[in-house]
């Protein structure tokens with residue numbers, strides 16, 4: 001079984017030193033979220049994750065969910081763990097106190113998301129989509145629906161799903177067929193089949209609240225004719241009690257390569273009763289409230305799994321003896337951690353993980369501002385930055401998760417490939433993250449076409465990087481890092497200009513460069529994250545020398561060994577698409 005210790009010191013380093021967004025610091029509702037409180041939350045979170053949730057990863061993998069006689073059963077131990085999970089209030093952490101939540105900011109709940117992903121992604125998914133459903137209902141439903149459904153979701157007694165996918169419609173939601181017919185009482189009857197629905201059915205909660213995309217009879221074709229409906233598994237009576245069964249049935253569950261403890265369901269909606277959320281034909285906009293926040297969380301899944309992979313690779317490298325290191329003149333064999341190549345691999349992981357965590361923390365402050373600030377202009381500007389960075393966090397972190405879990409298997413050698421140590425499971429579990437919530441390639445296309453070519457958000461982001469560069473100018477120790485940030489920022493700007501010049505010439509050139517562009521933005525963003533952490537590390541050196549020296553060394557590794565990858569993506573990206581499109585695949 002894999003081991004995991006929550007990286008609380010790393011998280012507190014960020015919370016204590018890099019909560020520097022002045023708009024975030026103006027948020028009245030988070031004034032009382034101080035360092036002692038956060039440390040306490042993280043310690044409690046670490047306890048439940050390390051002791052109760054981590055063991056569920058292996059159990060779920062070896063005894064996956066079962067579908068029998070129309071009922072889905074979760075793996076052994078999941079029910080008991082979920083009961084404790086909700087009794088301790090973990091589903092309500094970031095929710096509004098008005099509906100029973102604890103009102104903790106994203107700056108803190110994101111750390112919890114990371115811990116859960118590190119412990120067991122399959123277990124996490126049961127509550128993750130509930131929070132997505134909560135966000136969507138909170139933003140778009142009327143008060144009656146909110147009051148009826150939100151408290152139970154917040155409490156964790158009911159869970160939520162997101163039902164978009166159909167067999168003919170994955171990425172292209174315009175192909176969606178599920179129908180919604182209005183009834184005299186204002187409700188709708190929903191009919192159609194949804195596939196691949198995470199937590200579509202299970203035995204952990206007394207009810208499941210499905211958020212379903214469907215078309216009304218006269219809806220326009222394509223994505224402009226999609227509406228959003230709330231469809232409970234069991235009808236909820238006016239007094240809030242659970243009533244009879246709605247017409248939602250589970251057809252089957254998928255057999256998958258990873259996250260086997262999470263049921264991925266075929267759901268059949270047969271004249272099931274549903275309630276429209278938001279305006280007719282505007283369902284996709286409402287669903288995107290859920291999906292955008294959810295995409296950041298998927299990025300955090302990649303980060304969390306990477307952390308577990310790194311910790312296990314490190315522990316193994318310290319206990320496995322093979323060969324002799326370069327400077328070993330004795331007859332003794334060395335632990336493999338002495339080999340420069342193993343150290344390189346561990347430092348790749350560490351420098352990416354710490355950079356990602358810093359970036360996620362910076363973005364969490366932007367998310368909190370975008371959701372809560374009283375000044376609409378500030379709110380909008382933060383929301384713009386969040387929308388620019390969402391595809392980056394989602395795709396870059398999950399792609400790096402693939403690289404890191406792959407490197408971990410390599411460090412374990414044959415013991416990584418075989419099942420005993422649980423290492424190959426990390427790779428398999430992470431493999432879904434670049435696929436669901438919009439594939440990584442489609443995220444890259446969204447980034448370029450919607451956020452780079454048709455808006456000025458990148459300029460706003462670059463001005464934030466410039467601001468940080470100014471903050472660092474007086475510290476000579478940072479000169480080398482500043483030089484690199486400036487160089488790679490220039491590469492990002494040049495790549496952006498190249499994309500813009502191609503707009504009227506070749507869409508294929510642009511489309512074939514999107515993935516490379518997202519990588520450049522990802523690596524440059526991590527250099528920004530590292531610059532912030534390095535500035536603080538030099539400033540605070542005297543308070544914790546060993547911690548900050550290590551941080552500086554890891555940052556230096558990032559700038560020396562990882563950031564240059566951005567240049568090769570740039571060079572490859574701007575060669576255009578001629579050979580790609582000319583290829584004969586017959």
Ligand SMILES: Cc1cc2nc3c(=O)[nH]c(=O)nc-3n(C[C@H](O)[C@H](O)[C@H](O)COP(=O)(O)OP(=O)(O)OC[C@H]3O[C@@H](n4cnc5c(N)ncnc54)[C@H](O)[C@@H]3O)c2cc1C
Pocket residue numbers: 161162163164165169170171172195196197198199256264432435436437438439440441442445
């Ligand atoms: C375990 C699991 C859990 C899931 N959970 C849910 C859930 O809870 N709710 C839900 O609604 N769905 C869920 N899904 C579905 C998931 O979101 C889809 O699988 C995903 O959106 C991709 O759709 P698809 O599989 O149909 O692939 P397709 O859309 O057919 O894509 C196939 C390939 O083509 C590429 N592609 C597609 N369009 C373009 C384009 N325009 N340009 C370039 N490349 C393109 C894609 O990147 C991909 O590589 C889940 C899937 C799995 C496997």
